[in-house]
Each structure stands twice: as structure tokens, then as C-alpha cells.
Amino acid sequence: MVGGLTKAYNLTITYVLYELSYINLVMFSSVLPTYDDAKPEKRRMKGDVIDCDNPKNRNAIRNLIAEMDE
Numbered sequence: 903m904v905g906g907l908t909k910a911y912n913l914t915i916t917y918v919l920y921e922l923s924y925i926n927l928v929m930f931s932s933v934l935p936t937y938d939d940a941k942p943e944k945r946r947m948k949g950d951v952i953d954c955d956n957p958k959n960r961n962a963i964r965n966l967i968a969e970m971d972e
Contacts, residue, residue: 903931910934 904918907930918927952959952966 903927906934907931 904915907913907918907922907927908915911930913922922930952962954963
């Protein structure tokens with residue numbers, strides 16, 4: 903965590919360790935970009951894609967919600 907902050911924000915190790923509060927340390931580290939090494943095939947959803955903005959798909963969305971409640 904300290905190494906990531908020093909590299910990303912160009913801060914000194916002394917500043918991060920001794921002068922930065924814990925809350926600021928957490929807030930700074932929460933916006934650092936991360937790398938997701940999962941393969942795209944694993945993240946892809948299987949099945950049909952339903953456009954929820956289209957009013958024609960209203961019944962399909964209701965059926966999907968009904969299936970989830972079962």
C-alpha cells in the first residue's frame with residue numbers, strides 16, 4: 903500500500919508513513935487503478951441480453967424478475 907501511494911502520487915515514504923493520516927491513506931488508496939487478471943471469457947454472461955430501456959421488453963424483464971424470486 904505504501905509503495906503504491908509513493909509511486910502513484912509521487913510522495914515520499916517518510917510522508918506516507920509518518921505524516922499521512924490513516925483515513926487519508928485509505929482514501930488515497932481507494933482511487934488507485936487496479937488490474938483485473940480474470941480472463942474475459944469468464945466475465946462474459948451467458949444468455950440473452952435484454953435492453954431494459956426499451957418498453958417492448960417490459961414482459962421479458964418481469965419474467966426475469968419472477969424467475970429470480972423463485
